[in-house]
Amino acid sequence: xxxxxxxxxxxxxxxxxxxxxxxxxxxxxxxxxxxxxxxxxxxxxxxxxxxxxxxxxxxxxxxxxxxxxxxxxxxxxxxxxxxxxxxxxxxxxxxxxxxxxxxxxxxxxxxxxxxxxxxxxxxxxxxxxxxxxxxxxxxxxxxxxxxxxxxxxxxxxxxxxxxxxxxxxxxxxxxxxxxxxxxxxxxxxxxxxxxxxxxxxxxxxxxxxxxxxxxxxxxxxxxxxxxxxxxxxxxxxxxxxxxxxxxxxxxxxxxxxxxxxxxxxxxxxxxxxxxxxxxxxxxxxxxxxxxxxxxxxxxxxxxxxxxxxxxxxxxxxxxxxxxxxxxxxxxxxxxxxxxxxxxxxxxxxxxxxxxxxxxxxxxxxxxxxxxxxxxxxxxxxxxxxxxxxxxxxxxxxxxxxxxxxxxxxxxxxxxxxxxxxxxxxxxxxxxxxxxxxxxxxxxxxxxxxxxxxxxxxxxxxxxxxxxxxxxxxxxxxxxxxxxxxxxxxxxxxxxxxxxxxxxxxxxxxxxxxxxxxxxxxxxxxxxxxxxxxxxxxxxxxxxxxxxxxxxxxxxxxxxxxxxxxxxx
Numbered sequence: 001x002x003x004x005x006x007x008x009x010x011x012x013x014x015x016x017x018x019x020x021x022x023x024x025x026x027x028x029x030x031x032x033x034x035x036x037x038x039x040x041x042x043x044x045x046x047x048x049x050x051x052x053x054x055x056x057x058x059x060x061x062x063x064x065x066x067x068x069x070x071x072x073x074x075x076x077x078x079x080x081x082x083x084x085x086x087x088x089x090x091x092x093x094x095x096x097x098x099x100x101x102x103x104x105x106x107x108x109x110x111x112x113x114x115x116x117x118x119x120x121x122x123x124x125x126x127x128x129x130x131x132x133x134x135x136x137x138x139x140x141x142x143x144x145x146x147x148x149x150x151x152x153x154x155x156x157x158x159x160x161x162x163x164x165x166x167x168x169x170x171x172x173x174x175x176x177x178x179x180x181x182x183x184x185x186x187x188x189x190x191x192x193x194x195x196x197x198x199x200x201x202x203x204x205x206x207x208x209x210x211x212x213x214x215x216x217x218x219x220x221x222x223x224x225x226x227x228x229x230x231x232x233x234x235x236x237x238x239x240x241x242x243x244x245x246x247x248x249x250x251x252x253x254x255x256x257x258x259x260x261x262x263x264x265x266x267x268x269x270x271x272x273x274x275x276x277x278x279x280x281x282x283x284x285x286x287x288x289x290x291x292x293x294x295x296x297x298x299x300x301x302x303x304x305x306x307x308x309x310x311x312x313x314x315x316x317x318x319x320x321x322x323x324x325x326x327x328x329x330x331x332x333x334x335x336x337x338x339x340x341x342x343x344x345x346x347x348x349x350x351x352x353x354x355x356x357x358x359x360x361x362x363x364x365x366x367x368x369x370x371x372x373x374x375x376x377x378x379x380x381x382x383x384x385x386x387x388x389x390x391x392x393x394x395x396x397x398x399x400x401x402x403x404x405x406x407x408x409x410x411x412x413x414x415x416x417x418x419x420x421x422x423x424x425x426x427x428x429x430x431x432x433x434x435x436x437x438x439x440x441x442x443x444x445x446x447x448x449x450x451x452x453x454x455x456x457x458x459x460x461x462x463x464x465x466x467x468x469x470x471x472x473x474x475x476x477x478x479x480x481x482x483x484x485x486x487x488x489x490x491x492x493x494x495x496x497x498x499x500x501x502x503x504x505x506x507x508x509x510x511x512x513x514x515x516x517x518x519x520x521x522x523x524x525x526x527x528x529x530x531x532x533x534x535x536x537x538x539x540x541x542x543x544x545x546x547x548x549x550x551x552x553x554x555x556x557x558x559x560x561x562x563x564x565x566x567x568x
Contacts, residue, residue, distance in 0.1 A: 003053040005045030010110045016524035018357045026368035029104045044111040051083050052118035059121040059260020060417050066252045071200040074260040078203030085155020094133045098149035106360040116303025120421045121260030125198045127296045132159030135289035139277035157206040162193040173221035179213040188270040199264030200249045206241045207232040212282050227282035228273035246271035257420030297429045298385035301393025302352050308418035309345045312400035345396045347536040351514025352392045359385045376450035383435035388510035390425035436502035448491045455484050458516040472537050476519050479512045486548045501551035508547035515541040
């Protein structure tokens with residue numbers, strides 16, 4: 001079954017579930033009219049269906065490779081990236097002053113969802129560039145903006161993010177890469193970085209690396225880290241790619257999946273770089289890129305879930321096994337348990353897509369209005385989007401393999417690739433455990449106020465649905481009230497007890513938000529929308545009860561087992 005862009009779902013969600021109209025009503029995004037939105041989604045869908053999707057298997061079967069220090073990408077990837085660039089998709093949300101389109105993040109989220117479903121290995125390249133564009137817009141000086149942003153927006157150049165080192169993973173403050181001042185105001189960057197997605201390619205004129213490094217007077221830990229722009233080729237006087245810089249690709253990682261996406265080890269040997277932002281403030285600048293990427297990675301999980309679901313549905317319609325209760329055709333899609341699996345997969349995707357789009361609406365509203373409440377809501381939803389979006393990507397991809405039966409374990413069907421490709425999304429851009437800790441830690445520093453405002457919206461919606469859908473509304477209202485009580489308990493605890501239940505708490509929050517958006521959909525449209533909402537609210541939402549019990553269990557029992565006990 002070829003990939004089909006779910007345009008109707010996006011339109012329905014924007015119009016009836018996540019209140020995209022309020023974004024259109026702002027001065028900043030007034031040009032994102034329904035007609036413009038339809039045109040953007042239609043063209044993006046066509047690109048994904050016709051250009052990207054045919055490369056899904058190509059990237060897996062013909063991986064990127066390193067030959068004589070040059071990264072050779074999968075066949076067709078260069079032409080597809082050029083099509084992405086020519087369509088203006090790289091700079092969708094970027095400042096028009098530097099060649100961007102200035103569109104809402106919400107529309108970019110929808111496009112990235114479709115691209116991820118079509119070919120995740122390739123979609124990673126524009127995602128990295130988009131994050132770099134945002135970091136430069138917020139933190140670079142005017143000279144750097146003028147030098148790099150037009151080329152990044154046009155796709156002539158692409159961008160990467162260089163944080164991790166062999167001894168410095170989640171503990172970024174342990175990095176050893178050095179930055180020494182040069183006489184001309186630039187810096188000499190020396191060190192090694194690992195896990196660099198799309199660290200090189202053979203189809204753009206330049207690769208621009210944002211690199212975290214420490215100045216000679218940089219304090220230990222994250223407070224002494226600065227951010228630098230270090231391109232593969234140093235721009236000449238005309239702004240074009242000039243002399244080769246002092247950096248190289250050491251090797252490519254051999255990975256479980258994402259074979260079409262080169263993940264490289266980078267070495268910098270007194271490479272020329274320029275400071276981005278203030279000295280010793282590199283983490284603040286990099287977090288701009290990381291927060292953009294965290295929403296984007298959550299969307300990758302949703303996109304892969306969509307691709308895996310469509311793949312499984314096509315197989316289930318064609319595969320004949322035994323007698324079936326509906327038409328007797330023997331197609332396994334008619335068997336109750338297969339129908340359950342497919343229905344839950346579809347319901348999960350709808351719920352998570354709604355959360356990601358609501359997150360993006362909050363980002364857009366914060367940018368357009370400067371409202372602290374919208375800013376807080378966007379921050380609250382970001383770890384939920386990243387962690388639960390990628391968890392659902394893995395779970396739906398696994399369910400898709402199960403629908404295939406034994407053929408799911410056979411590579412030629414392509415079912416296993418979705419699971420192999422999406423698995424890393426729960427790890428990179430901050431592991432999902434770190435996202436959960438961020439939710440119950442940093443995002444609850446307001447004593448839970450942003451969470452309580454969100455829960456009030458959920459309960460208000462449930463109250464308004466009681467006349468039309470009393471049983472579903474009651475289930476959602478009760479779940480929201482349980483989460484409110486758990487949140488009140490949580491913010492009264494010390495961090496260790498919060499962290500011990502963080503993963504369960506985040507998942508429970510996502511379950512209740514998903515039910516909320518399904519309820520809104522059911523209120524807006526009868527028929528399949530209402531049937532799908534019933535599946536989620538009756539079959540998936542009840543999970544929150546056990547999750548909230550785990551969230552409140554505390555840390556003491558975990559540490560009652562010593563290291564020796566764990567090893568016994």
